[in-house]
Amino acid sequence: MSTMRRETIPRAPAPESPTSADEQTLYEPSSDESDEYGTEEDDHDLLESEDERERLLTGSKGKGKAVAGLFNRKDGKETGTYSDEQKTKAKRRRNRAKRRGQSSEESTLMYEMEEGISLSSDSLVSSSDGDEKRLEGMNIQSKTQKRRVWRRVLIYLSVIGLFLILLFAAYRVSKSRHTASAATLVSNGTSLFAPTTILISLDGFRADFLYRGLTPTLNKFIEEGISPKYMLPSFPSVTFPNHYTMATGLYPEAHGVVGNTFWDPDIQKEFYYTDPTRSLQASWWGGEPLWQTAERQNVRVAVHMWPGSEVHNPDIQPAYVDKYNGSEVLSRKVERIMSWLDLPGPEDMGFNMDQPRPQLIAAYVPNVDGDGHKYGPNSTEIRQTIKDADTMLGGILEGLQMRNLTDIVNVVVVSDHGMATTDTSRLIQLEDLVDPTEIEHIDGWPHYGLRPKKASDVERLHKQIIDKTQNMTNVEVYLRDKDMPERYHFSQNERIAPLWIIPKAGWAIVDKSSGNVEEMKKKGEVYHPRGVHGYDHEHPLMRAIFVARGPAFPHKPNSRVEPFQNIHLYNIICDSISVSPAPNNGTLRLPLKPVGLHTDSNTPANETPSDPPLSSSTPLPSPSASTSASPTQSTPAAATQSGEAHHMSWWQALAHKAQHMEEWVDQFLKTHMPGAKGKDKGEAEGEENGKEESG
Known part of the structure; x- marks a missing residue:
């Protein structure tokens, strides 16, 4: 009769005394988990004594009802079944492992080993299916996380790239402007001159x-x-x-x-x-x-x-x-x-x-x-x-x-x-053409812009002046809004008087407050100013002048x-x-x-016009x-x-x-x-x- 060899399984360290902060995190459930699944201490109640542990390993009967051994050998094979309580605890551990981010198969096996759970072929198949699903889920989650990470990296790289592009463009524009500005600067030997x-x-x-x-x-x-x-x-x-x-x-x-x-x-x-x-x-x-x-x-x-x-x-x-x-x-x-x-x-x-x-x-x-x-x-x-x-x-x-x-x-x-x-001989008496008392404002000089006191008098005064100057070749008479020469570009503004008397070059219009033309001629008086334009x-x-020289x-x-x-x-x-x-x-x-x-x-020959x-x-x-x-x-x-x-x-x-x-x-x-x-x-x-x- 062969002697049954007793296998000794190393005792797992007690969860109450974790050896590291990571292990502490691994073994300590949250308050929510404790309420739903029980504490770690509850999970290890069956291992409180060496006798109980031995009973579980050998399948011997104790005080209560017999419990199938987890690792009993029959014909060299390990046999055993999960108890309902063990299955529930194992499921809780797997759920806690997932919630705590445990992604390796070793973590799950470690918990199962702690409880001394036998790995029958049925359970192994079931466990393998679960592992595959967990691994598949973990892979999906890992890929999703990687995609998120890469997406963030690409976003950050895009932002950085866009910033660098804008920075480079601004630099090029600034440089081109500076270069263009510098290109227009010319030195006289002591200083730089822009245009x-x-x-x-x-x-x-x-x-x-x-x-x-x-x-x-x-x-x-x-x-x-x-x-x-x-x-x-x-x-x-x-x-x-x-x-x-x-x-x-x-x-x-x-x-x-x-x-x-x-x-x-x-x-x-x-x-x-x-x-x-x-x-x-x-x-x-x-x-x-x-x-x-x-x-x-x-x-x-x-x-x-x-x-x-x-x-x-x-x-x-x-x-x-x-x-x-x-x-x-x-x-x-x-x-x-x-x-x-x-x-x-x-x-x-x-x-x-x-x-x-x-x-x-x-x-x-x-x-x-x-x-x-x-x-x-x-x-x-x-x-x-x-x-x-x-x-x-x-x-x-x-x-x-x-x-x-x-x-x-x-x-x-x-x-x-x-x-x-x-010259005095080229003077026109204003009073010979219009009664000044009918005029409110006179604009300009030597041309006369007339603003009648009554706007309705413009047409009448215009006709009156035309009649009195019909035999005179030394003045022109225009209505601003009717027959002002287009080449003058002198009609599109209300500041331009409605009625105009424009003398020919060298002629001037004077009112009697400035001089009596007939008396001035008789006395031989000299008219001032001696030169007039307008x-x-x-x-x-x-005619005026324009002369230019330079780099432009x-x-x-x-x-x-x-x-x-x-x-x-x-x-x-x-x-x-x-x-x-x-x-x-x-x-x-x-x-x-x-x-x-x-x-x-x-x-054309140089022209000196005569007066x-x-x-x-x-x-x-x-x-x-x-x-x-x-x-x-x-x-x-x-x-x-x-x-x-x-x-x-x-x-x-x-x-x-x-x-x-x-x-x-x-x-x-x-x-x-x-x-x-x-x-x-x-x-x-x-x-x-x-x-x-x-x-």
Whole structure:
């Protein structure tokens, strides 16, 4: 009889004394689990004593009813059955294992081994099926968790990738902008300059002033740059509307400054150009001027006395604004412009945000207009004023050359209108055309915009004036809303009076408070001002100038373009400093398109227009007086003044002859005795302060 070998199963460590934190977590159920399944201590009640353990292993009977042994051997095989209580406990352990995240088969077997559960073939099959299901579930759960992890990883990587792409794109854009900006910077040897333009306006500088042999600097500037034979002003050809048209690219009817003086029926106020309390209110000025366009795009601007620049805009202001000073000497203007160019730029050492170097400098020069009004455009005095303006330009160009900026800074020289000589014989009495007591407001000058006290009287007064001027060739009469010439672009604004009397060039309308025309003629009184503008903007005497040179004008020297109107200047200046213009009436853009050179054989001859005849009964000047002349041949003063001699006293005629002789002597000395300086009657007055301001 073979001796049955007793197998000894190692005692599992008691759950009450876990050896590690992990084991403690493994064996300690939650309160919910304890309530549902019982505690670990309950699970081990059958193992409380060695005898009980032995009984379970051998299948021996104890105090109670017999219990089948778990590991009894029969024919070398282990036999046994689960008790209901054991099955329940095993199921609880498996459930707890799942709830606690146990995923290995070893954990389940360990619990079964602790209880000494026999592994019969049936139970093994059942256990295997359960294990397979558990493993399948665990695999699914593992795959789901992995998918979640990978999904999170992909989301994080996508976010990081997108961030890097945006960061790289921003870097490229920033780099490209910096590169583009750097590409436009040009060094003069000591500093870097962004696109920079100096815009000079010579108020009242008539186009044919260039042909009088008085402007060597301007004539050389034309030879080096690009220009038309003339530039047309806008109607009405007076200072404030035209300077603001050049600054905005808008017709006066569009920007709202329709004259030097006018009435606004909406606000019941009058605009008067020399009265800052009435003219510097922002509500008068529409459109967007150059200084606002540039500053809005972070291009700094300096404005020296340009009409309209002193209007305060709380949102956008130029970096520098100089108030109007009609007595400022021209040399001071040169110093002011050069001082701005000498400031450090953003890329230079010592740059100061509070004192930036401007890229646009717009300067206004009133001298030629002032002396043109005072003495007339063909006077001896105006000759010196023209020379002074030319000398001032020479100072600017010399300053640029000294700073090695000739090929770096653009220079554009313009004027706003021309000038016509007036005379007492070319006066029209207002009272001969209309009763002033019927008129509430008179706008403009020398053109007259009439606002009747009663709006219903407009048609009647229009017919009355037409009847009284039907035999006169020296005035035009228009209704704003009916027959105002379209080329004037002077009807689409309520600030434009409904009824207009527009004299021809050289003529003027006066009321009796200013003078009795018949009495003035009888007494031989001289009418002042001696020069007037404001007429038809296409008349030859109203022609202005445009000359440009610099990197924004890469044309052959002495290039010629077709004449254009000053509404196009705004776009040209914007393009020269690389800013985008606001909407405007101009269409011309850089680069300009030359039609040839000024020296070409098909270039129109220099034209020096003559003044109108002294009166309607005076014969027209001889053809020789009005034909074109070269700069060395033009003597417009002599031609025009000879016509006036018929109405002068012998003393006046002698005085004029003396002036002409002086001019001849001066020219003779300069031609035949280099270095000699003739005595010009106007030289002593050229630098005097307090020049008369006029529109």
